[in-house]
Amino acid sequence: MRVKIGLLGLGTVGTGTAQILLDPWGRNPILKDIEIKRVGVRSPSKSRQVQVSPEVITTDLEQIVIDPEIDIVVELLGGLEPARSLILQAIAHKKHIVTANKAVIARYGDEIYEAANQAGVYVLLEAAVGGGIPIIKPLKQSLGANRIKSIVGIVNGTTNYILTQMTAAGADFGEVLAEAQKLGYAEADPTADVDGWDAADKIAILASIGFAGRVKREDIYCEGIRQISAADITYADKLGFVIKLLAIAEGSKGDDSETLQVRVHPTLVAKDHPLASINGVYNAILVTGEPLGQVMFFGPGAGAGPTASAVVSDIMNIVGILKSSGGQPQGLDPLLSVTHQHYCSLTAVEDLKTRFYARFLCQDVPGVIGHLGTCFGRHNVSLESVVQIGYQDQLAEIVVVTHEVREGNFRQALGEIEQSEAISSIPSVLRVL
Amino acid sequence: MRVKIGLLGLGTVGTGTAQILLDPWGRNPILKDIEIKRVGVRSPSKSRQVQVSPEVITTDLEQIVIDPEIDIVVELLGGLEPARSLILQAIAHKKHIVTANKAVIARYGDEIYEAANQAGVYVLLEAAVGGGIPIIKPLKQSLGANRIKSIVGIVNGTTNYILTQMTAAGADFGEVLAEAQKLGYAEADPTADVDGWDAADKIAILASIGFAGRVKREDIYCEGIRQISAADITYADKLGFVIKLLAIAEGSKGDDSETLQVRVHPTLVAKDHPLASINGVYNAILVTGEPLGQVMFFGPGAGAGPTASAVVSDIMNIVGILKSSGGQPQGLDPLLSVTHQHYCSLTAVEDLKTRFYARFLCQDVPGVIGHLGTCFGRHNVSLESVVQIGYQDQLAEIVVVTHEVREGNFRQALGEIEQSEAISSIPSVLRVL
Structure with a gap:
C-alpha cells in the first residue's frame, strides 16, 4: 500500500522534508511507501536544493487539498492565510494534516481540531514546537499517565541565541541582535521572536495538550527580551542566575476547578537548573508531572533538517496507522487526536x-x-x-x-x-x- | 469500550502502576476505560501500598495469561523466568504485552517479537530503558525519519549515583557503594549495576530499535566501574573531564554493509558535553541522527512513580489503538511493532x-x-x-x-x-x- 502526500510549500522546511522522502535509504523502511503526489509552490521556476519532478509541481494549492488521490496534506507555508483556509478545505476533503505552523494552530486550533474530529482525520504538528525535538507526541502519549503540573521551555532559538551571546560577550541587546541578523539567526523584522510572540504560540500549543483544554492565545501574558541589559545579566550572574526567555504553563488543580497560568517572559534561572545550561539556538522543554517527576527534552529548535525530521515523523505516524488498518481506520486514536472542547481558565498575571x-x-x-x-x-x-x-x-x-x-x-x-x-x-x- | 488488563507482579513498579490506574482523576481520560481484571502475586496476604480488591488477586499467574477476558498482560515480575514463559504463553493467547523487563527483552526479544508478530499483538517496553523518560517510543516513531548515527546514554542510575558521589566527595568506590546500599540506591548484590550488565541490557534494546536489527546481548563489550579510583576522577577533572558509565551504540553504514559498535564502559566525558552534567540517579540518552543532529532525553531513570508512568503510557497506547479500531485492529502498526529479523554485525572492540x-x-x-x-x-x-x-x-x-x-x-x-x-x-x- 502506497500513501500519497501533497506538500504545500517548498521553502526551507519543505525542501528538507522532500529531501528525506526522496532519499529513504538507511531510514525507517515505511518511508518507501510514501509518494509525493503534488507539491504546491508560488514560483515553479525557482531553482531548489531538491530534485522534485516538474510534473509534480503546481502553483494551484487548492487543487492539492481537493485531490482525491492524496491521503495526507503537509502544510509548510507558515503564516495565517492561506494556510488556515487550505487546512480546513483539506480536512473537508478527508485529508489527514501534518503541519509545522505554530501560528495557525495557536490561533485557529479549535476550529481546525473540531473540523478534523468531525471528518475523522488527524492533525499532527510535532514540528510546530521545538523543531526536531520530540515533544508533542511524548506529551500526548508517553506522559499522559501523569497529572501534568508544569511545562517550562526555552522554545525560541533566536532569543536564546541573543541572550547566550549577551551573557558570553557582556554585550547589549542591540549589538547582538544586529549580529544575529547577519548570521541568519534573527529575521529582518525580529518582532515575533524578540517580543516573545513565537514562544507564546508554542506554549499555547503545549499547554493545551498538556493540560487537556483549550487555551486562548490572546490571554497569554507575553514579555520579550528587548529591555534586558548587559548590566542585568551581570548582576544576575553575581546572584547565581542566568537570564532565559521562558515559556511557562503551570496548572493547579483544585477539587472541582483547574486553573492555568500561561506566560512568556525573561526569567532569572538558577545556574544549577537544567534549563540554565541550554545555550545558543538550542531548545529544551522541561515537563513536571505526578508521579513522573521531571523530564527534559533537548535539541535543535529550528533549521531545515531538524524541523523536517519532525514533519516526516508525523507523516510516518499517519502512514503506520493507515497501513495497520488497510487504509481505512475505523476511528481516531484518542491519544493522537485532540478532542477537548472546554477552555482552560487562565489566571491573570496579577495573581x-x-x-x-x-x-x-x-x-x-x-x-x-x-x-x-x-x-x-x-x-x-x-x-x-x-x-x-x-x-x-x-x-x-x-x-x-x-x-x-x-x-x-x-x-x-x-x-x-x-x-x-x-x-x-x-x-x-x-x-x- | 473497556479494556481489561492482567498485572503480573505487585512489587514496587506493579504497585505504582496500580496506583495510577486506580486513581485516574486529572490524568488522560482514556485511563477510565481500563480495568484491572487480575493481579498475580506470590504472597496474597502481604500488606501493600495500594488497595486492590482481594477477589482480583491470585497466585496463579498462568490463569492470568490465558484468561480470555484479558486484553493486555502487564509483566512486572522482572528476571528471566517465569517472565519469559508467561509472556510467550500470553502472546499465544493473543494478549498484547507491556513489560518493564529489560533482561528478558535483551536476551529473548527475538523469540518474543517473532511470536508477537505471528499472533498480531504488540510488545511495548517503554519502562525497560530510562525509567520514566520517553525514549523507546520516540526512537521508534519520532526519530524514524533519521539515519541514526549513535545512541549514547547514562542508563544506570546506581552507577551514575556512585560516580557522582565519588566526584563530589573525592571518595573511593567501596565507600560510596556501601553508602548507596544503605540509602537503597544500590542492591545488596550490586553486580548487575556496577559491572555494567544492566546498562548492556538497555543499550542492546536501544541499539536494536535505533539501528533496526537484532543485537546479540552476549556480543556487547561490557566493563563496569569497580576499578575507578578517586585518583582517576581527580586527574580527569584536571584534564577537563568527568567520568561517566556510558552505554554506546554507534553505527557506520557503508554502501552495502552496516556495522555497529555496542559497548558499555566508564568514559571520560568533556565537561561541556550535555551528558557531563547528568548527576545522581538521573538518566539521559543522547541520540544523533541525520538530518536531525542531536537530541537528548533526560529524567528519572528508576523509581516506582517514573517507571509506572512509562508502563501506563504503553498500556494507554494499546488502549488507544483498540478503541480506534473497535477492539479489532486489522494489523500491527509497523512503527510500533518490531519486525526486523537480521542480526546487526557488531564490530569487535579491538577495531x-x-x-x-x-x-x-x-x-x-x-x-x-x-x-x-x-x-x-x-x-x-x-x-x-x-x-x-x-x-x-x-x-x-x-x-x-x-x-x-x-x-x-x-x-x-x-x-x-x-x-x-x-x-x-x-x-x-x-x-x-
Missing part, C-alpha cells in the same frame, strides 16, 4: 506567585534602602535581599530580590516606590524561576 | 577507534616518558599529552591521553609497555568520548 528581581537607580541619600523595605512591606512583599551594587551617573544602583509574592502586590509596591523622590528610575523588573 | 586515558606508575628514572612515547609510536598510537602528575609510593605517576586510535593497537602497545622494567603498574585505562 501569579513568583519571586522578583528589580533594579533601582536612587539618589544616594541615607534611608533609601529603608524606604524601599517599608514600601514593599506595606504591600506584603517579603524581601530576600537588598544590595547596593554600585553607582551609575552619580545614582546608587540597588538590586532587590523578593521571596515568592503575589505579582499584583509587588506591582502596587513598585507603583508607590516610583512616586518617591529618592527613586530616579526602575530600569528593570524580572521574574525569578 | 574500536577511540581516544584513551591511561595512568602508569613508573620507576622515577630518566627516559621513562621517552620509552612510553616510543612504544606507543611503534604501534601507531599517537599521543595528545603525557604528563607526570605526581608521586605515589616513590613511583612517578604518569597520565597519558591519546588521539583517536584503534583499540587493538593501543592494547598491543600497553602489552609491550607492561613488560618494561621501568613500568611498575598500569592502574587504569579508560576511554575518552
Whole structure:
C-alpha cells in the first residue's frame, strides 16, 4: 500500500522534508511507501536544493487539498492565510494534516481540531514546537499517565541565541541582535521572536495538550527580551542566575476547578537548573508531572533538517496507522487526536506567585534602602535581599530580590516606590524561576 | 469500550502502576476505560501500598495469561523466568504485552517479537530503558525519519549515583557503594549495576530499535566501574573531564554493509558535553541522527512513580489503538511493532577507534616518558599529552591521553609497555568520548 502526500510549500522546511522522502535509504523502511503526489509552490521556476519532478509541481494549492488521490496534506507555508483556509478545505476533503505552523494552530486550533474530529482525520504538528525535538507526541502519549503540573521551555532559538551571546560577550541587546541578523539567526523584522510572540504560540500549543483544554492565545501574558541589559545579566550572574526567555504553563488543580497560568517572559534561572545550561539556538522543554517527576527534552529548535525530521515523523505516524488498518481506520486514536472542547481558565498575571528581581537607580541619600523595605512591606512583599551594587551617573544602583509574592502586590509596591523622590528610575523588573 | 488488563507482579513498579490506574482523576481520560481484571502475586496476604480488591488477586499467574477476558498482560515480575514463559504463553493467547523487563527483552526479544508478530499483538517496553523518560517510543516513531548515527546514554542510575558521589566527595568506590546500599540506591548484590550488565541490557534494546536489527546481548563489550579510583576522577577533572558509565551504540553504514559498535564502559566525558552534567540517579540518552543532529532525553531513570508512568503510557497506547479500531485492529502498526529479523554485525572492540586515558606508575628514572612515547609510536598510537602528575609510593605517576586510535593497537602497545622494567603498574585505562 502506497500513501500519497501533497506538500504545500517548498521553502526551507519543505525542501528538507522532500529531501528525506526522496532519499529513504538507511531510514525507517515505511518511508518507501510514501509518494509525493503534488507539491504546491508560488514560483515553479525557482531553482531548489531538491530534485522534485516538474510534473509534480503546481502553483494551484487548492487543487492539492481537493485531490482525491492524496491521503495526507503537509502544510509548510507558515503564516495565517492561506494556510488556515487550505487546512480546513483539506480536512473537508478527508485529508489527514501534518503541519509545522505554530501560528495557525495557536490561533485557529479549535476550529481546525473540531473540523478534523468531525471528518475523522488527524492533525499532527510535532514540528510546530521545538523543531526536531520530540515533544508533542511524548506529551500526548508517553506522559499522559501523569497529572501534568508544569511545562517550562526555552522554545525560541533566536532569543536564546541573543541572550547566550549577551551573557558570553557582556554585550547589549542591540549589538547582538544586529549580529544575529547577519548570521541568519534573527529575521529582518525580529518582532515575533524578540517580543516573545513565537514562544507564546508554542506554549499555547503545549499547554493545551498538556493540560487537556483549550487555551486562548490572546490571554497569554507575553514579555520579550528587548529591555534586558548587559548590566542585568551581570548582576544576575553575581546572584547565581542566568537570564532565559521562558515559556511557562503551570496548572493547579483544585477539587472541582483547574486553573492555568500561561506566560512568556525573561526569567532569572538558577545556574544549577537544567534549563540554565541550554545555550545558543538550542531548545529544551522541561515537563513536571505526578508521579513522573521531571523530564527534559533537548535539541535543535529550528533549521531545515531538524524541523523536517519532525514533519516526516508525523507523516510516518499517519502512514503506520493507515497501513495497520488497510487504509481505512475505523476511528481516531484518542491519544493522537485532540478532542477537548472546554477552555482552560487562565489566571491573570496579577495573581501569579513568583519571586522578583528589580533594579533601582536612587539618589544616594541615607534611608533609601529603608524606604524601599517599608514600601514593599506595606504591600506584603517579603524581601530576600537588598544590595547596593554600585553607582551609575552619580545614582546608587540597588538590586532587590523578593521571596515568592503575589505579582499584583509587588506591582502596587513598585507603583508607590516610583512616586518617591529618592527613586530616579526602575530600569528593570524580572521574574525569578 | 473497556479494556481489561492482567498485572503480573505487585512489587514496587506493579504497585505504582496500580496506583495510577486506580486513581485516574486529572490524568488522560482514556485511563477510565481500563480495568484491572487480575493481579498475580506470590504472597496474597502481604500488606501493600495500594488497595486492590482481594477477589482480583491470585497466585496463579498462568490463569492470568490465558484468561480470555484479558486484553493486555502487564509483566512486572522482572528476571528471566517465569517472565519469559508467561509472556510467550500470553502472546499465544493473543494478549498484547507491556513489560518493564529489560533482561528478558535483551536476551529473548527475538523469540518474543517473532511470536508477537505471528499472533498480531504488540510488545511495548517503554519502562525497560530510562525509567520514566520517553525514549523507546520516540526512537521508534519520532526519530524514524533519521539515519541514526549513535545512541549514547547514562542508563544506570546506581552507577551514575556512585560516580557522582565519588566526584563530589573525592571518595573511593567501596565507600560510596556501601553508602548507596544503605540509602537503597544500590542492591545488596550490586553486580548487575556496577559491572555494567544492566546498562548492556538497555543499550542492546536501544541499539536494536535505533539501528533496526537484532543485537546479540552476549556480543556487547561490557566493563563496569569497580576499578575507578578517586585518583582517576581527580586527574580527569584536571584534564577537563568527568567520568561517566556510558552505554554506546554507534553505527557506520557503508554502501552495502552496516556495522555497529555496542559497548558499555566508564568514559571520560568533556565537561561541556550535555551528558557531563547528568548527576545522581538521573538518566539521559543522547541520540544523533541525520538530518536531525542531536537530541537528548533526560529524567528519572528508576523509581516506582517514573517507571509506572512509562508502563501506563504503553498500556494507554494499546488502549488507544483498540478503541480506534473497535477492539479489532486489522494489523500491527509497523512503527510500533518490531519486525526486523537480521542480526546487526557488531564490530569487535579491538577495531574500536577511540581516544584513551591511561595512568602508569613508573620507576622515577630518566627516559621513562621517552620509552612510553616510543612504544606507543611503534604501534601507531599517537599521543595528545603525557604528563607526570605526581608521586605515589616513590613511583612517578604518569597520565597519558591519546588521539583517536584503534583499540587493538593501543592494547598491543600497553602489552609491550607492561613488560618494561621501568613500568611498575598500569592502574587504569579508560576511554575518552
